[in-house]
Amino acid sequence: MKKYHIITYGCQTNHSDSERISSVLEDMGYSFVEDKYNADLVVINSCSIRQSAVNRIYGQIENIKNGKVIVTGCILKRDGKKLSKKADLILDTKDLLAWPEIIDGLNKKDLDNYFKIKPKNQGGLTALIPIMTGCNNFCSYCVVPYTRGRELSRPLDDIIEEVRLANEKGNKEVWLLGQNVNSYKGKDSKGKEVNFCQLIKEVEKVPGNFWIRFTSSHPKDFSDELIEIIKGSEKITKYLHLPVQSGDDEILERMNRPYKISDYKKFVQKIKKELPDLTLSTDVIVGFPKETEEQFQKTADLFREIPYDMAYISKYSPRPGTPSFKLKDDISNVEKERRWTIINEILMKNNQQRNKFLINKTVEALIEKEKDGFIIGKTKEYKSIKVKGPRSLVGNFVKIKVNKSLSWGLEGDLTN
The missing domain is CATH 3.40.50.360 (Flavodoxin domain)
Structure with missing residues (x-):
């Protein structure tokens, strides 16, 4: 073979x-x-x-x-x-x-499009389900619109069927994936357009005990309706990835990110008011062409103001074929590393403070594995957590009382 x-x-x-x-x-x-x-x-x-x-x-x-x-x-x-x-x-x-x-030299005529191809069940607890492909945003530094093309949304019924099959196979959480899930515009079986809020409501209706996560979101498309849906749902987890990329309006404009940082802050405040326990992560780029020290400090100040739990911090890397490639990459690697370190240190401090806030609280977690006498998993808020317990609990949802904050996550005790 x-x-x-x-x-x-x-x-x-x-x-x-x-x-x-x-x-x-x-x-x-x-x-x-x-x-x-x-x-x-x-x-x-x-x-x-x-x-x-x-x-x-x-x-x-x-x-x-x-x-x-x-x-x-x-x-x-x-x-x-x-x-x-x-x-x-x-x-x-x-x-x-x-x-x-x-x-x-084979010809598979029974598969009529890419989304119809059923993924191999890789085992594990998580199903990764694409709801769309491509991107229409054309951020000036990003290759995705050129490598994956324009946005193409998957039909509603196909997504629901894949969620149903994932649940039957024993997957305990599904990730709905897209470069910008909030711009999803699929169609139902009658040809009627369906937006992301309507889609996620339909996914919720699929029978079974499983969690729903989604990524990524764009600040310009995230709606108040979606906040209310998350707030009222038992299946949708309290975790949101909301890329900001920079804390400076001029840099955002050069990145072709169509929002002001003041609007981003107001939206985060609204989310946190409605969902105070929500875990918030983001993407940020340091060392974008012509980023001054003052502009960088605005990004650092943003991280001090918004207590992100996680962040993907990138040092700018020019990519051929993107608009920003035409700009001079004028920030040295040493300076990019310095800026990366500053943001990362703020992030680690925020994360430790956020984790301490959870001490003595009871959280729900999905146990993913056993290691060194502990069972380890993720909370509904996407926090790593470990607890003493039997291996038989791997693959199950459990309640844990948090008793310790760790640099990477949480530790606790199983509750009854």
């Missing part, structure tokens, strides 16, 4: 794509192996968001001596041309239906 291995870089959407790639390859007769050096076919599902990620892909290709190598995922045309000299094939996930014919 032919063997395959998949290496996945990047966001949860890429990981969701990899599950569908696995499904197609296994339909073709391939079996998965853990060792990439023992595979006949190695698929590298790539990310071109930062140059460092592209460099890692080159390194992976160089290391694979025996199997054929396919590179897919978020690839800029410029990177694709260079990679094609080293990889055996460069394929687009949007053309996944044609992969069998390209790879083995």
